[in-house]
Structures are given as C-alpha cells and as structure tokens.
Amino acid sequence: MAVFHYTGVKSDSTVVRGTVSADTPRQARDQLRGEGVRVKKVREANTASTTKKATFSLPLRSFRVQWATAIHELAMMLHAGIPILDALDTIADQNRGPFRVAMLKVRDRVASGSSLAGALAEQPKLFDPASIHMVEVGENSGTLDSVLQQLAQFKRKQLTLRNSVTTALVYPLFLTCFGTAAAIFLMTSVLPPLLENLEETMEVLPWPTQIAKYLSNLLLNYGWLLAAFVAGILFGVISLLRTEWGQRYWHQKLLKLPILGPMTVKQGVSRIAMIIATLSRSGIELTKAVELAERSTSNRVFKSALRQFGERIAAGEDVSDALSKDGAFPPLAVRVFSVGQESGKLDEMLFQLADDYDEQVATASARLTALLEPALILVLAAAVGFLLLATILPILEAGNVM
16 A cells, blocks of 8 residues: 545635545555545655655754654554554644654555565664564564563653753854854944944054954955855764764763763663663563664764673673773763672663663753853853943043043
8 A cells, every 4th residue: 555645625625735644646546535525736755765754863963752652652552552553644644744654654565465664674774683683582572562561661761861961052052153143243234333433533452442443344254155164064063973983982071071971871871771770671582672772873883882791692791790890981880780680680780770761861961951041141142342442442532631
C-alpha cells in the first residue's frame, strides 16, 4: 500500500486536506468518497523527499515529542485490548505532517504481515534503535504493552531533562541577542548624527566619545565586511564540527569546561543509564544494551567509551575495570554499574543514578541561569551606560564652555 495526499470538499463545503493509505489512486478516491469527501486532487506522497524532510526537520523537536506521545497512547490502547492496526490508525488520524506519513507507512507494513519492530526498522532515520529493539523484545515475549509503557516513561524522562536544560539557556540567549542588536542599532543609527553635531561645537571630544565614535565608524564603514568575517568563522566552525575529528575535539573540550563540563557529564551519564536500565528491564542482555546506548548517544567521548566497554565485558572483563579504564564515566557511575551487576539489580540502581543526576543537572542549570541573568543585565547596563556617557559628557562640557 502507498500513501496519498489529497484535497477535497466535505458535504458542508469545508475544504479538507490530508493523507490516505491505499493501493492505487482510484482506491484512495473511492475510500474518500465513502467518507463523504468529494475529491479534487490525489497524488502519491514522495516517500524519498518526505523521509528526507522528516529526517532533518522532525527528530530535533516535534518528532521526539510526537513519538513519545504515540508510544504511550499505543501502550494504553494495546493494554485495553484494541487491535494493533486500529491503534496505529488512531495514532495516524490524530497527527499531521511527516509524522502521520511515517505512522501510515508503519501501519501498512504491519497490515501486510510485518512485525511492528520490522516496520519501524524500515525507517531507521526516524525511529531510534533502542525503540526498535524494545518493541522487538515486547513482541517476542508477548508483553508489548508493558514494554511500550516502559519505553514511554524513558522517552518522557529524556524529553524532560532536555527541556529543563534548554529552558535554562533560552533567557540568557535572548538577552545576549537583544543586547547585541540594540548596541548595533545605537552605534549605527543613533550616535552618528549626534556625534556630527558635537564635533562641530567642540575641538577635542572626551575619550568615551572618541571610543564610541571609532566603534561607530568601524561598523558604518566595515559593517558588511565584519558580518562576512563573522559568517565565515561560523561557517568554518560548523563545517569543522560536522567532521568526526571536530566533534570529538569539541566534545572533549566541552566535558572539561568549568561549569558546563560537569553538567554535560551528568546529563550524558543520566541518558546512558536510563537507556541501559530500560533495555535491561525489558530483558535485553547487558552487551546488547550497551551497544544500543552507544548508538543512541551523540557525544563522541561517551560513544567511544561505551564501544570499548561493550567489547571488554563481551571478552569477560570485570564491569568495574572495563568501565573505568577510559575515564569518561565518574566514579559513582562506575560503582553503580559494578554493584548493580553483582547484585542483580542493575536496572533499579541505574534508574536511581539517572534520577539523581537529573536532579543535579536541573539544580545546576537553575543556578547557572540565576547567575547568568544578572551578569548579562549588568553587562548590558554597562554598555548602554557607556554609550549614554559618551553622548552626554560632551554636551555637558560644551555647556560649561559656553
């Protein structure tokens, strides 16, 4: 079956647009007519372009949220005894855009005899490996609803942690952008005419005014060149960060920063602990869980450490020694892994470690925001005060001379 985009009119003259799953365009038209829609246009969805668009636009924001919500709803409907095809239809009907197309493709593959995990695996750029393997374990063990519930809880914790850090950085970023834009506006639009009048009345300008005049002339005469230079630097940095070497170098430096470093370490370890704990609780062996955690981790330092950790424990090495050799994980995480593996309570202890690190990251991000906000306000106030001083000082001196 294929996915078709359609445009039609309902009986009340309301224009509707959406997607429908059918074998042929004619079948799609017949299906829509049966639903009371007078079809104006039907075209097959371009799966290649749709997948590409979804890959780059959705996973960073809305796809994660939609997928986490869909997992929870799917688990709830399966637990209530609703057939999986009806559950997938319900999820597809209440979503729009590329996510709806992706879920319709999953529904069609399941309807044709594929397993849910196999249908998800056909879109690896949209559905993460951990989700696919947990669904596979749930299907094989006959506990798909409970496994999906665990996966939904993990996804929600993951989103909550990411949102807490992102929210803490939004306001400082806004202040920085607003302050920079305001300073550029004052230097290029407000100060030049004022400085021209002051130069006509005074032979020697005060030093704050001379500095302001120099900066204003620099922006007016070489503003485009400076903008191109900054854009070139940003383009070079972004291009470098797209390479494996650049990412690894940046991730190594990021983990060593004074304040952000410990936060990044705890956030990364918390994510890894949640993944491994969720997979272990679902019945996946430790070596496979470590492999999936490695594939789900974006930080190159942790990715390399997990790869070597998995190889060492597969070779029979002790968990504590295997995890501590690279030095990427803090001693508490190493100890929790070791004790949890020995006591048979690895998933429980890793969940506790993840919760503890989540609280520490949330507290640290709140403190960082509380420190950054007044610091940035002081910097902006100092910059605006300097510009006011540069403007008012010569006016006062000119009045004293007269």
